[in-house]
Amino acid sequence: MDFKIRENRKPQGAKRLTAERAAYFQLMQQGFSNNEACRIVGIDPRSGRRWRNGYVPSSRRGVAHPVPPAVPPASSRYLSVDERIYIADRIREKAAVRAIAAELGRSPATISREIRRNRHPDSGVYRPHAAQARAEARRPRPKPAKIEQHGELRQFIQERLDRRWSPEQICQALPSAFPERPELHVVPETVYQALYVQSRGELRREIHRALRTGRVRRKPRRQAQQRTSRFTDPMVMISERPAEAEDRAVPGHWEGDLIIGKDGASAIGTLVERTTRYVMLVHLPDGRSAELVRDALVNTVQTLPTHLTRSLTWDQGSELAAHGSFTTTTDIPVYFCDPASPWQRGSNENTNGLLRQYFPKGTDLAAHSREHLDAVAAELNGRPRKTLDWDTPAERLHKLIAA
Numbered sequence: 001m002d003f004k005i006r007e008n009r010k011p012q013g014a015k016r017l018t019a020e021r022a023a024y025f026q027l028m029q030q031g032f033s034n035n036e037a038c039r040i041v042g043i044d045p046r047s048g049r050r051w052r053n054g055y056v057p058s059s060r061r062g063v064a065h066p067v068p069p070a071v072p073p074a075s076s077r078y079l080s081v082d083e084r085i086y087i088a089d090r091i092r093e094k095a096a097v098r099a100i101a102a103e104l105g106r107s108p109a110t111i112s113r114e115i116r117r118n119r120h121p122d123s124g125v126y127r128p129h130a131a132q133a134r135a136e137a138r139r140p141r142p143k144p145a146k147i148e149q150h151g152e153l154r155q156f157i158q159e160r161l162d163r164r165w166s167p168e169q170i171c172q173a174l175p176s177a178f179p180e181r182p183e184l185h186v187v188p189e190t191v192y193q194a195l196y197v198q199s200r201g202e203l204r205r206e207i208h209r210a211l212r213t214g215r216v217r218r219k220p221r222r223q224a225q226q227r228t229s230r231f232t233d234p235m236v237m238i239s240e241r242p243a244e245a246e247d248r249a250v251p252g253h254w255e256g257d258l259i260i261g262k263d264g265a266s267a268i269g270t271l272v273e274r275t276t277r278y279v280m281l282v283h284l285p286d287g288r289s290a291e292l293v294r295d296a297l298v299n300t301v302q303t304l305p306t307h308l309t310r311s312l313t314w315d316q317g318s319e320l321a322a323h324g325s326f327t328t329t330t331d332i333p334v335y336f337c338d339p340a341s342p343w344q345r346g347s348n349e350n351t352n353g354l355l356r357q358y359f360p361k362g363t364d365l366a367a368h369s370r371e372h373l374d375a376v377a378a379e380l381n382g383r384p385r386k387t388l389d390w391d392t393p394a395e396r397l398h399k400l401i402a403a
Contacts, residue, residue: 084128167191233324252310255348261365
């Protein structure tokens, strides 16, 4: 110890005992009792208990709220000893969890979880240094897996995997097989972890063949909102499309897509005007690359009056990767639907279903000529539509052009 124990033990008033405090906790970690550690350091046993458990206000001294430690930086992940001492003091004062969290600059969930996890398992009392020890003991990684620790559980899972049971079926059978042993109950993710994480050898390496997918590695699943744009030019999403396009009151807003032929080798472009349901087919005899689709769309929309070319809505297919140059050439903004949301182009999806009567799935769509596509489009545009009060799309579009 780097300090000298004073020989005169009489009260000396308020004094910072920084070195004594450090020596006291060093002795406590070595297994000394509170009284013995206090005797060696030269402090009153009550001071040691106060250091270890936090300050308890008494009626004689009045209620003195503890001073919160400095707010940790935003990158701090773990609670410090000083924060845990402050939490213990405020708990004894019956402070609310949200008040403690606000004073420490932490989330209320962090404080609530800290109290629930690290309090005494029997008495339920929260002691800061004991809580610190529990948190540090729980922190090391990697942790031993439950399947690795219990040979009986490992054998149970392995036998049923050999019988082609799925991990979910196995986990549902565990409570019935071991009703009095909750430590052997696991969730399906635990079994998948044991199968796929190669650094752990809980189950035989070849057991993954028992899974119905037969995959050696896990297939990551991205959420729709986590997807990154596949295009060089940033996409403008449908949420930014003008409100006039949503209610179909103003004509000139189009929906587009491709119908794909046999083996994905051929395609036909489809354009549907949202107000009149007028259909235009885009001829793609040479393929459906981004450049070919862009050029074909440009040639198609240039046949329309300017007031009927306000916007184009498309899905996130790679065939419209050149949407930036399309907009530059035609001055038509392109809006993209959200992933897996075909209803955002409802008119186009409905039209594609009608077109399959003329262009069945599994056929070569490149065999159809420009003239044949025009004839099919004219036939669809000449059908009376209930949604148009039994007018035809051609009649509605002719009225718009005449106006």
